[in-house]
Amino acid sequence: MNPAKLEMAREFGATHTINAAEEENVAKTIKKLTGGGVDYAFECIGVGDVVAQAYNSLGKAGVAVVLGVSKPKDETTIRTLTLPSDERELKGSWFGSARPQHDFPRLLALYRGGKLKLDELITRTYSIDEAPQAFEDLKAGSNARGVIVFD
Incomplete structure (x- = not known):
């Protein structure tokens, strides 16, 4: 919904972007753009309606991953039949489901090798x-x- 962030997404490799503020049905637009839906969708802001959009954007056997932390009473609605009939999956991930002892050294190596852009994310x-x-x-x-720097 933020044009500057959509541009940044393209700079980081997004091949297509959609401004959700300009689309009546985001999931339908994504399914049309991808020819049937995405394999993975990530909800990163903690909003139940966006969880539903991510889930509804999935193709057959797709996985929607909820990373965003919502307000305690926020809810989402999906068509339950699509879980078995389309073999879709809705799962949560707390702190990226990281295994620090395994993942952090790998991520650090990617960063040091110039393959993981982190500095560019800090605006x-x-x-x-x-x-x-x-x-x-x-x-x-x-x-x-x-980023708040503590000196």
Whole structure:
């Protein structure tokens, strides 16, 4: 929904982007674009309606992964029959389902080898005194990633 973030997604390798604010039915658009749906969809903001969009964007045997942390009372709705009939899967992932002792050395090697772009994701750094501004910018969605630096 943020044109600047959609552009950043393209810079990081996205071949297609869709501005959800401009689409009446995001899942239908994705299914049309992909010829039947995606293999994987990731919900990263913690909103039940977006979980449903991710799930409804799946093709046969697709997996929707919920990473976003929602408000405690937020809910999502899916057509239950599609779980067995389309062999779809809806799963959660807490902190990326990481196994730190295995995953972190691999990720660090990819980063050091220039194959994992992390620095490019940081669009602004803040001092600890600028923390209130950092949180306002987070709420406004003005950064890809803001980082508070503790000196």
